Structure formats: structure tokens, C-alpha cells
Amino acid sequence: MAADRELVKAWRPPIKGITEVLHARFVEHAYPMHVHDSWTVLIIDDGMVRYDLDRHEHGALTKLVTLLPPYVPHNGRAANSQGFRKRVLYLDQAELGEDLIGPAVDHPALGDPQLRQSIDRLHTALLSPGEELEAETRLKLIHERLHTHLLRTTDDNPAPPDPRLARDLRDLLDSHINEGISLDEAARHLHRHPTHLIRAFTRAYAMAPHQYLTSRRVDQARHLLLQGLPPSTAAIDSGFYDQSHLTRHFKRILGVSPARYASQR
Incomplete structure (x- = not known):
């Protein structure tokens, strides 16, 4: 039956800035002209979508990232x-x-493999409870790259190293191993933009x-396991979801x- 080929999974993750996530497979369904009050960032995993945006026909392909701006009518249907x-x-x-709606209408298709990979990994993190910091990190970098495309800017002059800021963020993460800390909270505490924090730390x-936070949690779990705690308790006590x-x-x-690690002690 056709209905069996139409699959939809939608949810709202606990990540600031993301209003909804949608994973879907459609064969016969065709979207009529409609609008959203949010930015739509779309990647195609199989097949191809044809859509109209501002009276121009476009194609969403597997190698592209498609960015549809809010309040601009568009439709969508399978290409085959x-x-x-x-x-x-x-x-x-x-x-x-x-102010970026106009550029997005003019250039909704972004041929950027690194951006597509980042979006793919963000979706993976959003499906995994306990990976909120990774999701926040990837979302901040995706925002920056989308801005770069829409403003047609380049990163020819990257920010200089900031080892002191990196150490401050490391100390902050070390003090929040169990409960964790969001990027926005860290940015407020250290008085820097979240993206600058990510780049300074990574550099x-x-x-x-x-x-880093995940590796510190694993390290803490190792100590707890060797003290005789069962894995389920060590997981919670070291900050993991389960x-x-x-x-x-x-x-x-x-x-x-x-x-197995604990059994060797």
C-alpha cells in the first residue's frame, strides 16, 4: 500500500534554536504551496525533490544542502x-x-560537502540522548557556515590562538563533568561568543x-568501575544519560x- 511507503518521524529536541526535527520518506505525497515561520535546512538521503521557490523551480539533491527561508511560499514533490x-x-x-531571507531565496542550494556532513552529524547527535553539548556545538558551527554562504564571506583571516580562553573553558568543563554545561551558559560565564569558544578550544x-567532556566522563567512569560500581551506576554518576x-x-x-573492563580488575 502507498501509505506504507510514507514514513514520518518528527520531534522537538531540547536544543535552543531548533524548533523541530523531521525525518521522512515520501513516494506519492506532494507538498502544495505553503510557508513556515522558521528556517528550513534540508538534506536528501535518497532520491531527489523538485520544488518551486519564488516562482523558480529548483532541485534538492543528495549532495546539496537546501536552505528555505521563513515566510516564502514553496512546494515539493518527488522527482521520480x-x-x-x-x-x-x-x-x-x-x-x-x-536580512538573509533575500540571499536564501536567490541561492537556496548550497554545494558544501563539509556543511552537509556537519548537518548529518547533528542529526545523529539529536537522535542520541545525552549528546546535547555535541548538538549545540555542531549547530553553532552550522549557523556560522550558513552565514558565510549567504553573506558570501570567507574565513581568510581566522581568529588568532587564545590559549587562555581555551584553558578557562577546559576548567569550566572540568567543574561540570556530571551535570554538563551548555555552550550558551559557558559563553555567558566567559563573556565570549559560543563559536569563538569552540574554535579557541579546538585549536x-x-x-x-x-x-573533551565525553572523554573526561569516560575517564571518571573507569575509576568508578574499578571501585566496584556496576556499569549502570557508573554511567549516571559520571554524567552519562544511561x-x-x-x-x-x-x-x-x-x-x-x-x-568487560571492570571484570579484569
Whole structure:
């Protein structure tokens, strides 16, 4: 049946700036002309979408990032009988600003592999409870790259190293290992823009803030496991969402599961 081929998963994640996430597969459904009050950031995983925006026809392809501005009518339909599979971020309209609506209408298709990869990884983080800091980090960098495209600017003069700021952020993360801290909270505390924090930290330590926090949590979990705590308790006490969240990162970093690691003591 056709209905069996139309699949939709939608939710609102606890990430400031994202109003909704949509993962969908459509074969026969065709969107009529409609508008959103948010920015639409679309990637296609299979197939192709044809759509009209401001009386011009466009195509959303798997290699592209499609950016549709708020309040501008558009439609959408599969380009062939095989349908399409897509993932969509709906961003609060204030995240990019009304002054960028015109450039987005003129250039909705962005051929930027790095941007597409960042959006793909953001969707993965949004599906994983406990990865809020990673999602925030990726979203900030996506915002910056979208601004770069729409304003047609380049990063020929990157910010100079700021090791003191990097150390301050590291100390802040170390003091919030269990409960975590959002990028916006860190930015308010350190009086810097969140994106500047990310770049300063990554330049100093060759890893993003969320990667550092995760590695510190794994390190803390190791100590708790060797003290005899079961993996489920060690997970919560070291700041992970649950035991499966700990296991995923523990195996990735140390090569074995928490239970196997503890059994060797």
C-alpha cells in the first residue's frame, strides 16, 4: 500500500534554536504551496525533490544542502516514482535573521560537502540522548557556515590562538563533568561568543569541547568501575544519560565494554 511507503518521524529536541526535527520518506505525497515561520535546512538521503521557490523551480539533491527561508511560499514533490528520503531541521527565524531571507531565496542550494556532513552529524547527535553539548556545538558551527554562504564571506583571516580562553573553558568543563554545561551558559560565564569558544578550544586541544567532556566522563567512569560500581551506576554518576550511552562511548575510546573492563580488575 502507498501509505506504507510514507514514513514520518518528527520531534522537538531540547536544543535552543531548533524548533523541530523531521525525518521522512515520501513516494506519492506532494507538498502544495505553503510557508513556515522558521528556517528550513534540508538534506536528501535518497532520491531527489523538485520544488518551486519564488516562482523558480529548483532541485534538492543528495549532495546539496537546501536552505528555505521563513515566510516564502514553496512546494515539493518527488522527482521520480521512487520517492525520496529527507532529514530536516527547522531553525528559529531569529537564528539567521530576516536580512538573509533575500540571499536564501536567490541561492537556496548550497554545494558544501563539509556543511552537509556537519548537518548529518547533528542529526545523529539529536537522535542520541545525552549528546546535547555535541548538538549545540555542531549547530553553532552550522549557523556560522550558513552565514558565510549567504553573506558570501570567507574565513581568510581566522581568529588568532587564545590559549587562555581555551584553558578557562577546559576548567569550566572540568567543574561540570556530571551535570554538563551548555555552550550558551559557558559563553555567558566567559563573556565570549559560543563559536569563538569552540574554535579557541579546538585549536588549543585538537578536539571539540563536547569531545573533551565525553572523554573526561569516560575517564571518571573507569575509576568508578574499578571501585566496584556496576556499569549502570557508573554511567549516571559520571554524567552519562544511561548505561547504553556510557557503553557506546566507552567502547569507542577504550575498545571494550564497561562490564568487560571492570571484570579484569
